Amino acid sequence: MNKFKLFFLCVGITFLASSLQAFTFVVEKWELYKMVNSIVKELDENYHSENQVKESFSYLQKSLSSLQRNRDKGLVIELAYPLKNRSNDTTPTFKIYGPALKEGYLVHLYSSAGCNGARQNSVMSTGSVVEVTSAPLSDGPYEFHFELQNSVGDLLGCSKSFVPYYVDTTLSR
DSSP: OOHHHHHHHHHHHHHHHHHOTTOOSHHHHHHHHHHHHHHHHHHHHSOOOHHHHHHHHHHHHHHHHHHHHHGGGTOEEEEEESSSSEESOSSOEEEEEOTTOOTTOEEEEESSGGGOSOEEEEEEOSSSEEEEEOOOOOSEEEEEEEEEEOTTSOEEEEOSOOEEEEEOTTSOO
16 A cells, blocks of 8 residues: 555544544543554555455544444453454453442353453453453454443343454464
8 A cells, every 4th residue: 555545544544533522531542542553553564455454444433433432331352462453363452440340259251242252261350450351252243242240149231342353373473
């Protein structure tokens, strides 16, 4: 991809980010910065087809919308490793955090909307931050959500916040 196209993609991402009104919390601004930086770095380092660029931009839009929707609950899910939403890593790790996450809560990770698909993993929280690694995934797109279970066993509902992730084992390491 030439630098001219990359420049206009960055301008488009910046416009999208600035058009969202509710990015008032420091955490959300940091998340936005990390997402934009990750996509721009990936596009700059590797040659990508026009479809891959559009797909990366679509993932960014979904992630921004997810941050916006879940702001009120004070919970955030982000990709901890790898740092890209499109990777050959079949076992990505996610970080879930916020003041609503309490010690003793069980955090269930799902790879589909509505927490309807197969549960990928579960981890007991020891505070307001937890990392959860997915079970091995096959190639294709995923949308990771989480569900909290309190210490009495009540499920607190599937998260509105999510992270889009795409496994592509044809990518080089």
